[in-house]
Amino acid sequence: MWVPPYVDAEVSAAVDSLPMNLNEHGYDPWGFHPETAKPLISIAKHVYRYFRPRVTGIENIPPGRVLLIGNHGGQFPFDGLVLQMACLLEANPPRWPRAMAERYFPTVPFIAEMFARSGVVLGDPLNCKNLLEDDNAILVFPEGARGSGKPWAQRYQLVDFGRGFMRLALQTSTPIVPVAIVGSEESIPSITSARPIAKLIGAPYFPVPFLLPILGPFAYLPLPTRFHLRFGAPMRFEGRYDDEDAVIQEKADRVKQEVATMIEQLLAEREGWFA
Amino acid sequence: MSRSTFLITGFAGGLAQNVAERLLATGHDVVGVDYRPVTELRAGLGAVPVHRANYNKTAIEAVFKKHPIERVLHLGRVGNLSEAVGKRFDLNVVGTQKIMDLAVQASVRRVVVLSTFHIYGADPANHTPIAEDEPLRAGVEFPQLADAIQLDAMASTWVYRYPDARVAVLRPTNVIGPTISNTMSNYLRRPRVAKMVGFDPMWQFLHEDDLARAIVAAGCHEATGVFNLTGDGVVPWTRAAVMAGAGIVPIPSTMAHIAIRLLSAFPSYLINFFKYPCVITDRAFREAFGWAPEVPLDEALRSTVAAARTHQRA
Numbered sequence: 079m080w081v082p083p084y085v086d087a088e089v090s091a092a093v094d095s096l097p098m099n100l101n102e103h104g105y106d107p108w109g110f111h112p113e114t115a116k117p118l119i120s121i122a123k124h125v126y127r128y129f130r131p132r133v134t135g136i137e138n139i140p141p142g143r144v145l146l147i148g149n150h151g152g153q154f155p156f157d158g159l160v161l162q163m164a165c166l167l168e169a170n171p172p173r174w175p176r177a178m179a180e181r182y183f184p185t186v187p188f189i190a191e192m193f194a195r196s197g198v199v200l201g202d203p204l205n206c207k208n209l210l211e212d213d214n215a216i217l218v219f220p221e222g223a224r225g226s227g228k229p230w231a232q233r234y235q236l237v238d239f240g241r242g243f244m245r246l247a248l249q250t251s252t253p254i255v256p257v258a259i260v261g262s263e264e265s266i267p268s269i270t271s272a273r274p275i276a277k278l279i280g281a282p283y284f285p286v287p288f289l290l291p292i293l294g295p296f297a298y299l300p301l302p303t304r305f306h307l308r309f310g311a312p313m314r315f316e317g318r319y320d321d322e323d324a325v326i327q328e329k330a331d332r333v334k335q336e337v338a339t340m341i342e343q344l345l346a347e348r349e350g351w352f353a
Numbered sequence: 354m355s356r357s358t359f360l361i362t363g364f365a366g367g368l369a370q371n372v373a374e375r376l377l378a379t380g381h382d383v384v385g386v387d388y389r390p391v392t393e394l395r396a397g398l399g400a401v402p403v404h405r406a407n408y409n410k411t412a413i414e415a416v417f418k419k420h421p422i423e424r425v426l427h428l429g430r431v432g433n434l435s436e437a438v439g440k441r442f443d444l445n446v447v448g449t450q451k452i453m454d455l456a457v458q459a460s461v462r463r464v465v466v467l468s469t470f471h472i473y474g475a476d477p478a479n480h481t482p483i484a485e486d487e488p489l490r491a492g493v494e495f496p497q498l499a500d501a502i503q504l505d506a507m508a509s510t511w512v513y514r515y516p517d518a519r520v521a522v523l524r525p526t527n528v529i530g531p532t533i534s535n536t537m538s539n540y541l542r543r544p545r546v547a548k549m550v551g552f553d554p555m556w557q558f559l560h561e562d563d564l565a566r567a568i569v570a571a572g573c574h575e576a577t578g579v580f581n582l583t584g585d586g587v588v589p590w591t592r593a594a595v596m597a598g599a600g601i602v603p604i605p606s607t608m609a610h611i612a613i614r615l616l617s618a619f620p621s622y623l624i625n626f627f628k629y630p631c632v633i634t635d636r637a638f639r640e641a642f643g644w645a646p647e648v649p650l651d652e653a654l655r656s657t658v659a660a661a662r663t664h665q666r667a
Contacts, residue, residue: 184477202480
């Protein structure tokens with residue numbers, strides 16, 4: 079794919095330092111291609127800086143395979159991008175968590191291609207298992223589209239966590255690092271989802287921002303809110319991965335509780351949306 | 354392995370003759386059969402008895418009566434969609450069943466059925482890589498693949514129904530090579546190929562020599578089951594096209610169905626392979642048969658195209 083001939087030196091050095099499992103043509107089986115990804119990630123760095131993130135606890139990411147489990151919000155997946163960039167630019171050594179994307183994305187032109195080249199994969203249990211067994215870091219938002227599509231009134235209220243990530247963690251003995259993200263929900267405050275439009279384009283939801291009457295399409299650009307990211311201590315779980323739903327759900331809920339607690343801390347600590 | 358007599362179907366094709374040469378070279382006997390006339394025969398195959406018989410008609414019975422067939426390599430699946438759907442069904446489903454019945458009657462010791470990875474279908478919900486026990490999605494959108502899916506499903510049940518016939522079903526990825534003239538290799542030989550705007554999924558290829566060696570390995574060994582097969586090197590479609598020396602024409606995916614039909618005789622079920630990934634793993638085959646591909650990807654692509662260019666000049 080065509081990418082602008084622009085590579086940030088810091089991004090380039092970080093990407094080059096990543097442990098990677100590429101074939102002789104420079105690709106992994108999912109289509110990740112670091113040389114194409116570098117310009118894309120270089121642009122993403124500007125988005126990252128735009129949100130002026132405050133990152134704490136990033137040293138909690140253990141080496142080797144790890145599941146990063148975060149809260150999803152803010153209509154567009156800027157939270158995922160900021161989290162990935164934090165891991166690449168702030169973690170030592172740099173990590174590039176492979177994000178698990180909603181089933182909708184592979185059907186969208188350009189997004190499909192950009193995501194694949196920059197290492198985002200379809201959120202499928204087998205994709206996740208294969209990547210964990212390769213000792214990757216994986217980013218999962220267990221709330222999925224139900225989380226990112228939350229309207230303003232439900233901001234920072236976690237919806238149910240799925241059980242899939244917990245089964246995978248147990249099956250592959252992967253530690254879980256809970257992550258709280260604050261600032262995302264205020265970036266594109268939205269009243270509701272326009273269901274007919276979402277249905278028309280096959281998207282899980284279609285946000286209607288508060289500022290749409292005033293700003294028109296510009297309302298879909300995120301406000302420069304400050305993002306706060308907190309990485310919790312790694313949680314290690316034991317037990318059968320094919321256990322009863324209730325047993326797995328109890329474990330998943332412990333992660334959810336950890337994320338919720340950190341969100342509360344961050345909300346209490348911050349001094350305003352933009353500060 | 355002691356000397357055996359192999360029946361090979363699809364003998365008019367380059368692949369079947371490639372396999373035959375290798376078997377003859379290791380001291381086996383080969384009988385060829387095809388529903389098409391076998392007009393070109395490789396130099397070394399002059400002594401091979403070749404029969405023309407529809408797989409679903411009585412003529413095929415005579416072939417089994419005439420020769421002491423011990424092993425069957427059924428490579429003659431009709432992939433060419435220009436054959437009417439009814440004829441393809443007769444040849445692929447009814448014909449394959451007939452060959453299996455005859456093989457069981459003749460108490461053969463080995464049956465290898467060549468299927469295709471196309472039956473998995475390229476789908477946005479596909480994970481990577483796809484193993485043998487996963488759903489065959491292609492039929493959902495493209496019912497014209499019904500015969501290929503049924504052939505594969507039927508052959509897969511024989512693995513358990515006829516344990517003595519020791520059935521192995523092979524699902525190779527895109528087969529290419531100088532003597533192959535299937536849809537994909539012919540498409541790669543065009544000066545320009547289409548790319549869907551905003552999509553560039555990962556592709557795999559398998560060179561005919563590697564496939565022929567895999568079929569020989571499967572034909573001469575015992576392991577039964579369903580096996581994917583692929584060469585090394587997964588690359589985006591456009592990268593493969595560049596390696597093959599083709600120019601790339603971007604086409605909006607909404608227009609693709611029309612455009613691809615106008616540009617070439619391209620079957621619609623393949624269109625999704627230009628949008629969504631269908632990457633398979635053949636670990637099971639490599640472990641069972643100790644096989645590994647030898648032709649590097651770029652050489653496989655180059656040789657496919659170079660052969661055609663020389664051919665056109667000649």
